[in-house]
Amino acid sequence: MKTEVLNPFPVTTYISNIYFCNRELEIETLKKNAQNGLHTSLFAQRRIGKTGLIKHFFYHIQKENEIKCLYIDIFSTQNQTEFTKMLSNEIFRIFPPGKSIGKKFLEAIQSFRPVLSYDSLSGTPELSLDIADSKTKEKSIEEIFRFLDKQQFPLVIAIDEFQQITEYPEKNTEALLRSIMQQMQHITFVFCGSHLRLMSELFHNAKRPFYASCQSMYLGKIAEEDYSPFIKKHFGNSKRTISDESIVFILNWTCRHTYYTQYLCNQVFATGKSKIELSDTQLVCKAILNQEQMIFFQYKKLLTADQWLLLIAMAKEQRVTQPYSHGFISKYKLKSSANVKRSLESLLEKEMLYSETTSDETYYEVYDKFLMRWLERV
Ligand SMILES: Nc1ncnc2c1ncn2[C@@H]1O[C@H](COP(=O)(O)OP(=O)(O)OP(=O)(O)O)[C@@H](O)[C@H]1O
Numbered sequence: 001m002k003t004e005v006l007n008p009f010p011v012t013t014y015i016s017n018i019y020f021c022n023r024e025l026e027i028e029t030l031k032k033n034a035q036n037g038l039h040t041s042l043f044a045q046r047r048i049g050k051t052g053l054i055k056h057f058f059y060h061i062q063k064e065n066e067i068k069c070l071y072i073d074i075f076s077t078q079n080q081t082e083f084t085k086m087l088s089n090e091i092f093r094i095f096p097p098g099k100s101i102g103k104k105f106l107e108a109i110q111s112f113r114p115v116l117s118y119d120s121l122s123g124t125p126e127l128s129l130d131i132a133d134s135k136t137k138e139k140s141i142e143e144i145f146r147f148l149d150k151q152q153f154p155l156v157i158a159i160d161e162f163q164q165i166t167e168y169p170e171k172n173t174e175a176l177l178r179s180i181m182q183q184m185q186h187i188t189f190v191f192c193g194s195h196l197r198l199m200s201e202l203f204h205n206a207k208r209p210f211y212a213s214c215q216s217m218y219l220g221k222i223a224e225e226d227y228s229p230f231i232k233k234h235f236g237n238s239k240r241t242i243s244d245e246s247i248v249f250i251l252n253w254t255c256r257h258t259y260y261t262q263y264l265c266n267q268v269f270a271t272g273k274s275k276i277e278l279s280d281t282q283l284v285c286k287a288i289l290n291q292e293q294m295i296f297f298q299y300k301k302l303l304t305a306d307q308w309l310l311l312i313a314m315a316k317e318q319r320v321t322q323p324y325s326h327g328f329i330s331k332y333k334l335k336s337s338a339n340v341k342r343s344l345e346s347l348l349e350k351e352m353l354y355s356e357t358t359s360d361e362t363y364y365e366v367y368d369k370f371l372m373r374w375l376e377r378v
C-alpha cells in the first residue's frame, strides 16, 4: 500500500504497513490462527497498539491469503440491536448491497424489514432494522453470522472493545455469541479490548461462556532494537537526521509505550527541523507536558488528596513492586498501608494506575506516561 502522509508517525489510526513497526511474531500467530480455525483473544494495556495490530494483520491476510476481513469497534454500542446494526453496516461496506453477496444479505435479513439509506456526504449505506423484541434480537444476530458462514469463504471477524458486551442490558449476549461462534465453520474471530480486567474476566473465568474458547495473545511493548531503527529510518526518509541520543531519550521518556512514543516522534518531526538534537527533543517533551497540563489539573480535582499523593509517589518511582512496604510509605509520607490499599484500588479501577503480574512479581505504574513525566516533577 503506497500512502504518502505528511508525518510518518501517525497517532490516530493505522495508515499503512509502511508506518507500522515490527509485530512480526504476532502477525504470524494471527495468520496461523486464521488459517487453522483458531479464535484469538488479544490482551494488552491501553494504547499499546491492539487496534493497529488488527488493521496490520488484515492488511497482510487480505493481500497474501485473500481471506476476507471484517472489523467492528463496538465501544459505542449500547445493546444487541446496535451491535446488529453495526455488524450489518460493516457487511454492506465490504459487500455493497448492489453486488451479489450484498444483495443476498439484504434478502437474508428481509424478515427484519431492513431499510437502507445512504449517507448524503460519504455515500456509505446505512441500515435500519426492525428488531424490537428480545427473541428477534437474538435471531437477527444468529442469522447474520449464519449468512456469513454460508458464503463458504474464509472470513476473519475482529470485534474491538469486546468488553462492551458486558454493558448491554441483554445479559445473554456472552452466551449467545459463544454459541454462535461454536457453530461457525468458515469464520474465525479475534476479540480485543482495552479494559484488561473485564477482558480477563470474560476469557479467563472458568464460569463464563468464553472460557477456553480462544487462544490468548498478550501484546507487549515494541523492543528497543526494533523501534530505534524504525524512528531513524522515518526521519531519514524525509531527508532529516535525528541523533542517537534523542532516540534513546524518546524511548526512555515514553517507556516505549507505543502511543506516547508515536506522539512524541510525531511532535519532534512536526518541528520541521532537518537535524534533531537531544535539546530539540527535550524542548518538545516540555511543550507536550505544557499542552496536557490542563487535563492533569482536572485529574487532580477528581481524585482525593491521598490518591493524588500516591499517584505522585508511583510516578516518581516509575515502577513499584511493594506499595505497602514501610520504606515506600515513609519515603513519600503516605498515611498507612490500609490507606495506600484503598487509594491503590481506586486508582486501578479508574485506570490511572496499571498493574501487571509476572512470574515473580506484581508491579504498578502510572498508566498515562505523559502524566507520569509531569507528576515526577511535582
Ligand atoms: N507497531 C506500531 N508501529 C507504529 N505505530 C503503531 C504501532 N502500533 C500502534 N501504533 C500507533 O499507535 C497509536 C495507538 O495504537 P492503537 O490505537 O492501535 O492502540 P490500542 O491498544 O488499540 O489503544 P486503545 O487501548 O486506546 O484502544 C495509533 O496511532 C497506532 O497507529
Ligand SMILES: [Mg+2]
Residues within 6 Å of the ligand: 050, 051, 052, 160, 194
Ligand atoms: Mg484500540
